[in-house]
Structure formats: structure tokens, C-alpha cells
Amino acid sequence: MPKVSSLIVPYACYLRVYEPLAAFPEPERGHWSRYARRSERPSYQDELRRSLADLLPVPPIPVPVQESGDAFVAELDGVLCVCPWRTRLRGWEALGELAQELPAPVLDAALPELVRRQAAQDYERWLSRNPDARPWIRTSTWQVPLHWFVLVSDEEREYDKGAGSGGGSGGGPRAGEDAPVLRYRTPMVQARRRVARALRTLRDTLDEGPLIDGLVDVGRWLEEFHPRSLVELDYGGLVHVLPADELDGDHSAADVAEGVEALRAGDGPGAGEAYGRLVERWRSVRDRRSAN
Secondary structure, eight states, rough: OSOOSSOOOOOOEEEEEEGGGGGGGHHHHHHHHHHHHHOOOOOHHHHHHHHHHHHHSSSSOOSSSSOOOOEEEEEETTEEEEEEOOOHHHHHHHHHHHHHHSSSSHHHHHHHHHHHHHHHHHHHHHHHOOOOOOEEEEEEEESOEEEEGSSSSSGGGGEOOOOTTSSSOOOOOOOOOOTOEEEOOOOEHHHHHHHHHHHHHHHSSSSHHHHHHHHHHHHHHTTTOOOOOEEEOOOGGGGGGGGGGHHHTTHHHHHHHHHHHHHHOOOOHHHHHHHHHHHHHHHHGGGGOOOO
């Protein structure tokens, strides 16, 4: 499939769920079965480039006119699993969050109010016909939300330096054979168990706040998928922002697990040290958002 450009979009990371084919009704199951046999499939960078290209016309196209028929493909214990892009649905959801992310003058310049209003009306009509719709992919920009790391463990960390490292780690949404990759993959049952255990600890030791709210939200989201699914936390384009030595030394999942365990044991200073490492690491990434 042709690419929009060779531009690397560096700021987005992802939390994905890959469901086994058995989770999909026909005829969608047949479509994904045929799709998985393709020799070439687009990457997450291709999806981002297409979305950026849609913003260039006048008026811009904030949400694709048709839903994407693409997906990411992986195997879990020999079972073929797919993660549909659902770019149109995710575009509608992201559009609803833009007002919290951008100042009004910037938002109006990028996407005029009339365009946004029309897209919101289209989404409302579509949602009335598809009330159970949910995305298989969550996206974050310029940082990995800390509560995402609760779902995975350091032992599941995969870091491939890319060019000169002897090839990729196989499968999944690679942006190119020489592109670096930092990701975690875990069975759904493990992700749900970790969320439940961390929530018990946090609610026993902390006041309600963004970390607990985020975990509750992601836990509810995971419950909507097949229990034999695969969960993936992928740094995506952030690997092009961070130096190789910082990526190599990034064990954020281990820091989160250490902090939660310290809270469980009543070790406040230990939890504070783990949290401090996380804050320092991710502040340096977020600072690049506003850099010239």
C-alpha cells in the first residue's frame, strides 16, 4: 500500500488490544483472516501520515469519510489475533478531546468550528446506530500515561534498537525494518489481574486522583474484550524522540511495579523514590512538546 510520505511522526504512543479471530462475527472474521495473510501491511506511521494529510485540504477532513479496513496482526500461543485500526471512531473520540488540549484560537485555525460541529453531529448519528462500539487502540501524545505501565511487567519488555541490531522482533505494527521498537506484550488475563491488584493497593493508600481514575477507566475498557486477547503497550513514535541510551535504560514498568509494591508494604519513602524516577524521566519527554 502506498505511503503518504516518508515523514516520521514522533509524538504518539499506543495501548492496543489484539483479539483472536473467534471474537469477531462473520463476515468481519473472514475479512481479518484474509487480511492477515497479506505479505505487506501498513504500519502505525502510515496511519498517522494519512491523518495528517487529511488536515491539508480546505476545509480540512477531521475524520475519515469511511472506516479503515486495516489492522495490526500478532500471534498469542499460536492463535492469530488482530487489532483493528478503527481510525474513524478514534478520530471522532480524539476530536472531542481537542478542546482540552489546544487553546481556542489554535483549535479554530486548525479545525474551524463549523467543521468540528458537523463531525460531532456525524458521530452522534453513527453512535446511535452503534452503541456498543469501542476502539481497540488508545493513543497518547508525548508521554506514556503512568497507569498504562500497571498492565505490564518489566520481564515483558522488548527493546529492539533497529538499524544495525540484526532486524526486528517479529510481527506487530513496525514502522520499517530498521525502526527501533520499545514495547510490552502481555496476555489479557495478566493485564486485568494487575489492574485489579494495583487498584486495591492505591485505594487503600491514596486519595482519589488521576492515577486511580485512569486505572478504573482502562480496567473497564479491558473488560470489553475477549479474555484470550493480547495487550500491547507500544512506545510508537516516541522511540524517535528519545536517545538510544535513554530508551535502553527506560524500565518504567519496573518503577511503577516497585512503587505500587512499596505502597502495599507501607514504605512511603520507597514509593516516593520510584515515583520520582518516573516523573523525572517523563518530564524530559513532555518538555519536547513545547520546544521550538
